[in-house]
């Protein structure tokens with residue numbers, strides 16, 4: 001297994017063949033200089049990297065403890081860290097001679113990111129989406145269509161993400177020749193978790209260099225939210241060997257981890273297989289995967305990337321959770337104090353920084369990975385606060 005007892009390739013035969021083809025290509029190109037240079041070129045000229053490392057002076061003074069910095073993934077093109085991964089995988093797909101990208105999406109964020117990469121590289125794009133999700137996220141459906149993607153409505157079962165995954169996988173297994181399956185987080189069968197990490201680790205590498213320029217040292221803490229875990233592993237990876245740097249992943253506690261409405265996989269999950277990998281999973285007493293809940297669509301996932309399960313196991317990363325209420329408060333706080341409206345996902349990490357900073361001394365440093373911008377979440381936060389918007 002790739003990550004201690006976690007990871008693996010738990011997929012049926014026809015899909016395993018396709019996964020092995022991706023694995024072979026990834027092994028071939030991950031150290032290929034021309035490939036890596038092309039990846040860096042698009043990160044720089046298209047995605048707007050390096051993203052800024054911003055010293056949050058107002059927040060630091062207000063909380064009266066550790067110095068707080070934000071890694072501004074929200075300033076990337078399309079407003080989140082997801083662009084790093086889709087550029088990497090789309091470039092790999094092109095090298096493999098594939099003409100079409102296929103993906104599933106729940107709330108639409110990964111679908112929009114994938115459609116963006118497809119447009120950039122002149123590839124066909126097909127996004128599978130549950131019909132119920134399409135009705136809820138019609139703006140993102142239109143966005144994907146504007147970007148040239150075909151959105152396939154999935155009418156099976158509950159018509160949400162789970163059925164969209166199945167539908168996308170079936171299509172993939174029928175069109176292996178031309179199609180690349182693009183996964184949106186550090187999850188799925190090997191090599192996806194490792195490959196997504198490698199496309200996201202630029203976040204932590206930049207943090208290290210940028211903080212050294214201004215503070216001439218390593219941070220004491222790096223904090224990131226974790227849904228599938230791609231922005232978190234991207235922010236953490238370069239610091240894993242630096243044992244003095246504390247790494248904290250923050251997952252969604254929803255309405256509270258003592259209720260049924262949460263997505264606190266690391267806190268309450270058990271070892272199981274989900275989406276082709278062995279990892280921690282939220283399950284029911286009968287072994288079925290639990291329905292999960294979070295105000296944040298990006299963190300609303302019953303599994304977690306296998307490398308996180310491993311890093312928890314060996315005690316290198318600490319995982320905590322933040323509730324909807326704490327995260328919405330952090331969303332409001334950062335907007336008011338720093339003039340930055342964070343994604344509701346990222347607000348979970350901000351909530352942990354708000355709890356932690358006052359307990360630390362003024363010479364300590366926290367870096368929070370601000371995985372995305374919050375424009376997309378304004379409507380939902382208004383609803384959470386019973387603020388009436390007129391359409």
Ligand SMILES: *Cc1c(COP(=O)(O)O)cnc(C)c1O
Pocket residue numbers: 080081082109184185186225226227228229230231232298299343345346371372373
């Ligand atoms: C998708 C998303 C996440 C969750 O995904 P990870 O793979 O856990 O990073 C977090 N933040 C934002 C802004 C997202 O769009």
